[in-house]
Amino acid sequence: MADPNFPPASLSQEVEIPESISGLEPVRSVRSPIRLLYDFVPSPPVQEYLRAYSKKKILGHRSPIDGAVFVPPRGVDPRHGVLIEESVELSDKGHVGNFCVTHLPIPGRDDLETPYVSAWIHLDGASVGFLGLVAGCENDEVHIGMRVQAVWKEEEELGNTAENILYWKPTGEPAVPIEKAGNRAWDQTNE
Amino acid sequence: MSELEKPLRAELTVEYPFTRTTGTVIGAFMTGLREKRLFGIKRSDGSVLVPPLEYDPVSSEPLTEMIEVSQSGVVETWTWIDPPRPQSPWDDPHALALIRLDGSDTSMLHAVLVGSPSEMRTGMRVTAQWKEERVGHIADLEGFIQETEEIDS
């Protein structure tokens, strides 16, 4: 294995710097900022999903193949590669499928005090989880299977955005057993 | 259409403050720009490549012999930019051209600063115009302007 402290033989010849600049402090780097603008338009199913939030509703998409419900709607069933057109309204209650206690601040979210808990929330009636914050209890009380419910913004603050849900709080209901929590639920109900 | 029915859309800005390390050859060219000098590099057949690369752009062999070239040269081809792109170094309409400097065997891309496309033609002679404040960047070269001797003749 070649010694990393020496350049490869083919690159060992030194560059001859012209005399007129050889004694000067050389430029070692250049700044080349890039700024690109994109017009972001969500797909029609996501538009419908975002709009429903203003009515405190959470929409999912039901697969025509096996009835699996996806939230947020993706427009397609990712296992079967077919378009999904059927929307279903979901409960704002569910359970924590899994979670992460994050000690790092997120760029652009100065409002979040660290450490905070982000979790895969599995809504009643949905076949996959989606991400949400869990609060209203101590971080170390959060566990896989814990039942939670959405805490919504005040009516007058509601917009076409998933941010209408401030966080998910524990309901105090009995927890979903760990072997039935999160993604594991699907195999057991459908096989 | 009410506010609630309009399609939702948002502007997404992707922005990075890239700082690129140059290596010796590009760094020397940039140093030259800071000092109002233009450098090229010799290829194995003795021809000169401007701006210089640390490798031959056809054979990929390393190149190491840098030399100074003239600040004047000939427009090989051009087009008219109006309006300039928001992030380009130029605010006013100008020509974009491939310019072969005297002493170079290849051409470089840069602006020719004239008022209208009618002042541009292939083969015209141009000379470098420098910015007052230079940091070692390709835009230290404000652009090229028509060589005055040619106007006289």
Next chain:
Amino acid sequence: MSKSNSFRDVAVVSVASHQTKILSEVNEVQLMADLISKCRNSAGVTQEEIGFTCSGSSDFLAGQAFSFVHTLDSVGAFPPICESHVEMDGAFALYEAWVKLQIGEVDTALVYSYGKPSAGSIIDVLATQLDPYYVSPLWPDCFSLAALQARLLLDKGLITLEKMAEISMRSQKNGSDNPNAVRSSKDVLFENLMNEPPIVDPLRASDISEIADGGCAVILAAGDKAKSFCERPAWIKGIDHRVDSHTLGVRDLTRSPSAFLAAEKAGRNTDRLDLAEIHGMTSAQELILEKEFDLNEETMVNLSGGSLASDTMMASGLIRISEVASRIISGQADRGLAHATSGPCLQQNLVCILEGE
């Protein structure tokens, strides 16, 4: 591909594509799910029967890192699939799939690619493709670079403004039969094209490609499998791609040596060509390509209208292949050349020669 080798017979057996000015009814994932389903259905294959899947797309175009990960949804990638992705036009994804089929372990491949340039400013996006020290910080747009190339050709007398207008007219007329053509017209007048003022001197609006959103899906199959999927497969008789120097000031911009070489290696000269679909960003580039490919009157060029009529970055090249293939599959033509390009001023080029039996 080297001539001494004999390659396995591989054919395009099914294609589907869609282009439109602005994709708004569906997103890229839904568009591709639709096109891939159509493609698979017309060949009568399921994803489980497909041995290799390869796609092409660009994060920069999408404004999102790892954008292709989302589009995997459109394939239906479970059970897991054998899959790869190139950050290149789909024509190069097709090349990778063709290579995979040559190994002989799988017989069927799905190739797809897509782009949604309407989401951003493609001319700024493409400026980031250029030399990051000397050129990109000047933010030259792709059409200006193509204009430098066109002026060189005009100055040297290699093309004329009239020839360019004829190419634009051909594109607009041919495009009127193609539902995917965004800019087309049956009644376009030569005089009107000639009278257009330059927008990027010397190029007129009609000389530069019409940017469009869209996507394309293609199914490849080998040997008897191909015959079982399709009555008249479009056999790939040769496919090759080459790249030139990136530095514009080093190249002779009046030519595209990599396009010539790719065509030669793909076997362009072994027989007549009924049709060709060539991928240029300008009318002048189409003229360069016609010369590099030695196309003459016996070859119908860009019956679809070509990329001048609808140019979907990352998919235009694959669409050229699908246009030639579909005309061979339907029996309209026997032998054709399809071409894809990438990079400034025709820097990188791929040529695919397709033939019916």
Next chain:
Amino acid sequence: MSAELTAILGIGQTKYSSTRGDVSIAGLCREAAYRALEDACLDWKEIDAVVIGKAPDFFEGVMMPELYLAEALGAVGKPILRVHTAGSVGGSTALVAASLIQSRVHEKVLTIGFEKQSESNATWALSLPQPFSVSINAGAGGYFSPIIRQYMSRSGAPELIGCMVAFKDRQHALKNPYAHLHQNDLTFEEVVDSPMLWNPIRYSETCPSSDGACAMVLGNEISGDRAENPVAWVHGTAMRSESNNFPGRDEVNPLASRQCAADVFRQAGITNPLKEIDAVEIYVPFSWYEPMWLESLGFAELDHGWRMVEDGTTSLSGGELPVNCSGGVLSSNPIGASGMIRFAEAALQVRGMAGDHQVDGAKKSFGHAYGGGAQYFAMWIVGAEKP
């Protein structure tokens, strides 16, 4: 028709570091490429094609950089391909290069993966906020930590297994002159005391951000037979992908990983990986992924991978199955190259050219990369002898 035998003729790497401030992007790549060419005793003219891989173009802000790099990498007048399959890209790139040989399309191919992360900030590039989506997940750690938590609860692994992996890989790195992190005085206690970032992931259990490139020259059977230096022979190659976040998905042990491993072992005729493989380079960006992948790949029984960490099986100092002798991703992570480094390090082992981190007498080794939400997999098995 069978695939052409494929040999690894040459390998080149750059010293991985947080900033390679002395080179351009092309200069970085050329350093690795020339080392690979010199190892293979070849020059540019003898290379038929080039295959480049790297992670998102946003990292360096150069879109499709293979176009700019073509003339720096001997590709003018030749075919050049650019692969991007998320974190697995370095591995997938090597596999595309191998397919060009296996298919007999080419005889000698240069393949290279690189990243110059210092040009920007990788965390930004990875978590560009998307409009209309609530951003609460910071970086890859936020994604993988719940999956690790699930593994821990499923397997009953002791809490400090991740720290043991991190400490072991950093010790291995001390024997690899190319590794980014050379923490000579690091103690196990310091690994354990490192701040928690994404519980259960500590800072010490994550990978660094590196500049670097890794290149390989691959050749057909004849060029392998004629090579001056020892070569590695490809015994098996496989890639698999699966969608993300679908009902019933096993995120700890994805089916795509299991199927990819089964395929590559089948090709190599390997029925007992633990016994038949001498050295392993697996993609471990977070320490816990070592036991998780050992199970998924079949080196360990389900839920028992952590025991191999605990009892020292995966250590270069006398373990039965040394894992990541190079120091792994935990010690060097130029993202676009990281997968290729795993593949190249596996090849160095069977060539007997791994220097101080050589596993004595290694005859067969395993290279691995994964990406996305543990959705993309690339693997190869290489041997000192022809298959």
